[in-house]
Amino acid sequence: MDYAVGISGTSRQNLLSLQGTAALSSINQTRLNTGKSVNSALDDPLKFFTAQSLTDRASALTSLLGGMSNGIQTVQAASKGIDTMIDYMKQLQSVVQQAQSNIAQNLPTAASNALASAVEVTAVGGSARDIAMNKTVLGTAAAAASATNNGNLGLPPTTMGTGPNATKVATQASIQLKAGSSTYTFDVDATDKVGDVVAQINKSGIATASVDSQGKLQVTGVGSDPLTIAFGKVNGPGVATPTVDKPGTFVADNANTTKLFGTAAANSTATPIVATAGGSAARSALVSQFNSLRDRINEASQDASFSGVNLLNGDRTTVVFNEKSGAGQAKLDIQGTKTNTTTLGIGVMQDSAAAATGADFSIQNNADLQKATNALSGAIASLKSLSGTLSSNQSIIQTRQDFTKNLTNILKTGADNLTNADMNEEAANSQALQLRQSLGISALSLANQANQGVLQLLR
Known part of the structure; x- marks a missing residue:
């Protein structure tokens, strides 16, 4: 046989009030423990899922910061x-x-050659250099300088070709300088002197020339490439054997090259003078x-x-x-x-x-x-x-890295603003709920005391 225990309406109301207070206290304690007012979709679906989306994006961007850092280090x-x-x-x-x-x-220097002798200096009374510079280069025979004659070296003029222009150039010769890929060729006329040859060499851009106080001619290359110097002729039109001596080609006169420029380290009567630089x-x-x-x-x-x-x-x-x-x-x-x-x-x-x-x-x-x-x-x-x-x-990576950090912070702050609890409010609620629970218990006790008074009357 079942027995039902009756509870007065006042007591039942007080119990319901205490249960509601207990539920609110549970929610309040959860918020105080987590610091969030929205802990699940049941609390507020819109805020919960919006905050979750912001948090997920912030996490995704945070994961990219490592790659940016590696990129910066790679560039650095x-x-x-x-x-x-x-x-x-x-x-x-x-x-x-x-x-x-x-x-x-390292400049190649051709060996010098005496252009003026001591006898000439004594006879003329000038310096060896001046005598040498005034000597005519071309001539049928060498002649010493005297009081009435500048003298000449006696180098032979060279007929350049055997065609119609041969008589026109029969009193000329040519000098050619070569260094590396550079070549400079100039003509020497019947009236040209050693000084004129020196001037032409100095214009070449390949070498420089001078006559020293002893009347010796020296030719020095401006670079360190071996310098080739040759006296000879340039063939003109109408040459007799064009397959051998083509028009416009230079043909060296090696014996007379040696007479004008002297001997060099690699001197040979069969080749032009070659001045080679010394190694350093x-x-x-x-x-x-x-x-x-x-x-x-x-x-x-x-x-x-x-x-x-x-x-x-x-x-x-x-x-x-x-x-x-x-x-x-x-x-x-x-x-x-x-x-x-x-x-x-x-x-x-x-x-x-x-x-x-x-x-x-x-x-x-x-x-x-x-x-x-x-x-x-x-x-x-x-x-x-x-x-x-x-x-x-x-700079591009660093700027984007700073932007990502700031954006991540904004996303996290936005998510927190949607879900975080106001701790001051929750602390006040906690105190209020504790008081409410205490008052509820007191009210239930008073209701029970009233029931006990009725029981005393029945006794």
Whole structure:
């Protein structure tokens, strides 16, 4: 048999009030513990899902910050590599400048020849240099200078060709200078003197000439390429044997070349005078220094990598800026450039007087040293340009990195504004609910006391 216990309406109302207070206290305690007023979709679906979307995007953007940081470090590694390469390039420039400082030792100089004798100086009473400079170059026979005659060297005029113009040029000869790829040829007329020959050589841009105080002629190349000097003729039209002596070609008269310019280290009566520059030991010592620094440049280029990516080795890196994909994705592609001494046009230094081929240089060759100077200046300019491009890319990444950090903070703040609880309000609610619960318990107690009074009457 079931028994039902009756509860007065007042007590039941008080119990319901206490249950409601307990429920509100539970919600209040959850908010105080989590700091959020919306903890699930049941609390407020719109705020909950909006805040969740903002938080998810903030998390996605935060995950991209690591890639941006790696991109910056990759660019910085390449930039530091370029700085190091430029420092080495400047040291190479110093080596080249040291080599250029002793240029005089490497100029080819033809052996001198006495153009005025002591007898002539005594007879005429002038200086040996003046006598030599005033001598006529061409003549049927050599003649000493005297009080009434300037004298002449007696070099024969050369008939250039056997055609209709032969008589017109029968009193001329030619002198040819060659150094490297440069050639300079000029005519000597019957009235030309040694001084005129000196002036023509000085106009050539290939060599310089002078007569010293002893009446000796010296010819010195302006560069370090071997200098070839020859006296002879240039064939005119109508030559008898065009297959051998073509019109316009220079034919050397080797015996008379020796008479005018003297003997040289490689002198032979069968060839023109060849003046070869002497090698410089100081320059030779700089070859290994140059090539060692060149190797250091390549090492710096190879070591300028970060996390396996080396922009100086032609690698490519991509930095992603947003969480989207496809056409909506924001990113920066950085294509590296293979950068080393080969691509920069800095070849190997050789200990040679002959001009080197390609991008290489000969340290004993003055023209090659200038070529090295120009190549190094161009290489430094190229490296600085590449450094500027990398700096621009780094600035772009850093700006976007700062933007992403700020945007992430905005998204998180927006999400918090939707879901965070007002802790001051919740603390006040907690106090109010505690008081409410206490009053409810007191009211229930009073109701029970009233019921007990009725029970006493029944007894």
